[in-house]
Each structure stands twice: as structure tokens, then as C-alpha cells.
Amino acid sequence: MSFSLALGYSDVGKALTTADQVWVRRKNRSVVLECLRTHTTLSRAGLAAKTGLNPSTVSSIVTELLQEGLVRETDLLPSPNGRPGRLLELSPDGGSAIGIEINVDYLSVMLTDFCANILWRCRVPSDPQDSQEAILLKSIQLVREGLAAEPAQGLRPLGIGVGVPGLVEMHTGELKLAPNLKWQGVPIRAILSTAVDLPVFVENEANAAALGEYYFGAARGVENFIYLSAGIGLGGGILIGGKLFRGSQGFASEVGHMLVQPGGELCGCGRRGCWETLVGPQAVLRRVQKTLREGARSSMGAMVAGDFLRITFENVVQAATEDDPVALQALDEVGTYLGVGVANLINIFNPELIVLGGALNLASPFLLPAIERTAQVDSLLPAYEPVRIVPSFHGTDACVMGAVTLVLDEILREPVFG
Secondary structure (H helix, E strand, O other): OOOOOOOOHHHOOOOOOHHHHHHHHHHHHHHHHHHHHHHOOEOHHHHHHHHOOOHHHHHHHHHHHHHHOOEEEEEEEOOOOOOOEEEEEEOHHHOEEEEEEEOOOEEEEEEEEOOOOEEEEEEEEOOOOOOHHHHHHHHHHHHHHHHHOHHHOOOOEEEEEEEEOOEEEOOOOEEEEEOOOOEEEEOHHHHHHHHHOOOEEEEEHHHHHHHHHHHHOOOOOOOOEEEEEEOOOEEEEEEEOOEEOOOOOOOOOOHHHOEOOOOOOEOOOOOEOEOHHHHOHHHHHHHHHHHHHOOOOOOHHHHOOOOHHHOOHHHHHHHHHOOOHHHHHHHHHHHHHHHHHHHHHHHHHOOOEEEEEEHHHHOHHHHHHHHHHHHHHHOOHHHHOOOEEEEOOOHHHHHHHHHHHHHHHHHHHOOOOO
16 A cells, blocks of 8 residues: 655645645544554654655654554664664554444444454344334444443543445435335434444445455455445445445445346345345245255255255255255355356456455355356456455454444544544
């Protein structure tokens, strides 16, 4: 990552207004913090070299960050020509961040320090039949429990990140539409910030997970990649040039609702033939159940005492590890449909990397061969050749870690202290 465009506060001259100077100062602070996040430890001289900022500017900014607790000094750096300096790194004690994932059938909450080390976590089932009010009240309760947890004591809370499976208006934090939750027009940011009195950042769950993989997971250092996550639906998060591609209002990357089979299965969004109807866990289960009803022999029948409707996606993956032909066939067919959509995404976005999350992560050993085989055939070869397709680093925690990252990203990108 290059920081060569950074502006040194002492370099910009006297023509800048006070507002300009404040903006440049804040931007330079974020450049220093981001550089330390990317390179882990650096000296003041190393920061100046990496960022292109004047040494005096770096020294002044580092002094502020040390006072605010966002950065700390570590080991002495030997110097043959003078007084030894100290290496710098982000300070875990810079604050705490809370992430929460509101999904169709569970709530997941995670508390971390400023370096994303997990301090406390909780995951509870959620009944899809519960009201919005009940689920949001439970979410608030879990956030408060996290903030009150012993590991958080002494750390200033930096904010709350929320990942939800739907369309989020990025300027207001309102959940406009979540087909699988059956929610519409829910002002999540306003509700949570009023209840907890902290900054709240709300994002589509796949966007949040993509950001988490970029900062702390499988996509570290990769500027252009696509994250795909299957659960009840199929979500996508797209990073271009190291930034989330959100579109004009924040509704971009709803790749699960690409129309790929006109007149096909009914989707939760009310349309037919969306990509997610062909590639999610429910698509696998429909294939398995159909094959078993037609008389195919499989170990999955014994797992559920012959009641095929009780078969879970985890049962299918377990059976596949035992070379069950019905499970393997269903996963291969779904992997092929995944490959068709992946090929389209490769042709459109030319990514370096595609990360498979959610249930796709669980079944990736069986899905990847079919995805790669199909994508290679259906995408343009020059675009396909450099692409790597890998499982998520965070697995089922990708979204909640991404929700934490929303808070840390806001601090690192545009520090609010000082």
C-alpha cells in the first residue's frame, strides 16, 4: 500500500485556511495510523519514509497519538549514529469496539480492543418469528453486556458496528429492506445510538465481512476482491482499490439477486430465479431431498431416521466427507451454479481474490473444484488467470468481526479524537 499522496502539515504553506489545516492534520493522522496497522511496527523515521510525510510532521502526530493512547512505544531501536529511538505500534489499550451481527436465526456479538483482539463474545439463537422490537431489544442488551464485561473495563468504548442481511442506506444507517428478515425501513443506527449513546455504524452483512477479511483476514493486502457469503440468502461484498464499493446509496453488491434463471425458484425478495435460490444451503438441501425421495441410497437417511426434511446443511457436509455420492453430487451441482455467477463477477470486476464465507466456507473443499472448473470455462481467460478463490479466514465469525472493523475503520481512516 502506498502512502505517497499524503500531505505533510508543515509542507502545505500559509495559504491554507484553518479548516484546510485541520483537515490535512486529521488526514495525516489517519495515514500514520493506517501505516502502523499495515506494517505492525515502525520507527518515527520508518513512518516518515513509508508515508512521505516530513519527519517533523510525523513526530508531532506521533506525540498526539501517544497522548491519546492510540499508539504505544515498544522496543528500543539501536542507532549507531546517535540516541536510540523506539519502535511504534498501535496500542491495544486505545479503546474497545463492539460488533453485532443481526441474522435471521441468531445474534452474534463480539468485543475487541483497538487491535481487534477478542475480549468477549456471545452468540444466541434468534427466533425468526420474534418481532423487530424484541430482536433489537435483545441486541441492545447483548451490547450492554459486552460493554460491561470485565475485559472492557478501563478501555474507552469507540463505537458499535452492526452487520445486517439487507439494504442499508449508508448516510442514515437505516435498514431499507431485509427480505429474509422481513424487515423494512428500520432506523437501526438511530435506535442503537439512542439506547447506548455511542457512535453506531450499520452495514450490509457481506460488506462488513468483506471489510473484516481485508483488515484482519484472508484478503489482507489485497486491494481488489469479492467476498461471497451464503446463509439463508447469498450476500456479496466488493472492495475496489481497498474501499468498499457501496454504490450511490449503499445498496450495491446485492449479487445474490442477480437474475440467472428466469421463472425459477421463488426468492425471499419476491422475484424468481435469483442466484441465491440456486447456490445457498437451501438449494443443496432441496437437491438432496429430491434425490433421496427418488430412492437414492445415502448415509444421510440414517442420520435423520428417514425423515429427509430434518437433514441439515451440516449433515450434507459431514456425509460428503465420508464420500456419500448424494451429498457430493448436490454440492458439485451447487458449486457449478456458483461458478457461473463467479465467472460473471470476474468478467465485470476483474478481482484478484474471491473469498467464500458463511456456509460456503464450511463446504469449500467440495465446492471449490466445481467453482474453479466452471469459472475458468465461463470467464475471460486473461481475467480469470490471476484470480485466487479461497475460504474465509474468519468463517462464521466473518460478519461480526467485520462489524467490529466498521468501528476501527472509522477511527483509523478519520480519527475523531484530539
